[in-house]
Amino acid sequence: MLAIIGGSGLTKLSTLELVRREVVRTPYGEPSGALMFGKLCGTQDVVFLARHGYGHTIPPHQVNYLANIWALKQAGVSEILSVASVGGIRADLGPGKLVVPDQIIDYTWGRPSTYFEGDDQVVHHIDFTHPYDEALRQRILAAAKAVSEEVVDGGVYAATQGPRLETAAEINRLERDGADVVGMTGMPEAVLAREQDLPYAAINVVANYAAGRASSEHGIAFDEIEVVLQGAMARVRTILECYCEC
Structure with missing residues (x-):
């Protein structure tokens, strides 16, 4: 059974x-x-x-990622697809672009990020070399191709703490670190799925250029983000439907 975790712009799945x-x-x-x-x-x-509640009331740093992944595991899901909005750092990743990332850099702090802690727990290390399941990534890419939706294959997702957006200087730093997009919910969601042996992949929707970039050079235009997300999420739904049929 497939689990879909929806982020900003996808608080319900109308289909x-x-x-x-x-x-x-x-x-x-x-x-x-x-x-x-x-x-x-x-x-x-x-x-x-x-992910943020059905009324979009839970900020990124207060999402109970441990409970979310555990609940999905107990429900019997076999794979997880995450949908999340991001800011585009790379010049070619402007508003409306869809990205299927293949790497993560984690800048979050203070978030419970493992099931293996506590006095009665043995130290447990997992391999996280490739944080996204490649088979799921390829299925997303194939579904997008089948419905003629353009997606970017690969990219480095920078997970920041939030809920505030980043400064222009912070985005410059993320770019130097090799990040292509920036969001606030990719971690610890991805690593917790790995700890529960649940294949996990993501579709990132670029809602805006990151701070200091292109149209966001002087600030983020929040009124434009909703319009971008409405159109882009409709395309994501089309991909998800094909993913389930393929």
């Missing part, structure tokens, strides 16, 4: 044929919201979870 809604309790507290069980394209079993 999901809802079967049931389940409130889940976990040893790590409450997930961001109820799990929405249903079908896409009439055949694919899907669980949808809104």
Whole structure:
């Protein structure tokens, strides 16, 4: 069963044929919201979870990532697709671009980021060389190609703390570090999925140029972001539907 975690701009999946809604309790507290069980394209079993809550009330640094991933694992999902909005750092990654990243740099701090801690836990290291599952990445790319949606294959996602956006100087630093896009929710979500042996991949929607870049040189135009996300998320839904059919 496929899990889809929706971020800013995708708090619900309108094409999901809802079967049931389940409130889940976990040893790590409450997930961001109820799990929405249903079908896409009439055949694919899907669980949808809104990362920021269904009213978009949970900021990135307060998302209970531990509870979210644990709840999806207990629900019986076999793979997770994350959808998240980002800022474009690279010059060719402007508003509306879709990116399927292949690497992460983590700049977050203070977020619980492992299931393996506590007095009764043995130290456990996982391999995180390639944070995104390559098979899932290739399926996303194939689905996009099948519906003639242009996506960028690969990119480095910089995960920042939030909820504020970055300064222009911070974006310059991220660029020097090799980052292509910047967001606030990619970690520890990706590593927790790896700890639970759940293949994980992402579709990043570029909502705006990052601070100090192109049209964001003098500031972020928030009124333009919603328009960009509406159009881009419609394209993401098309890709997800094909992903489930392919």
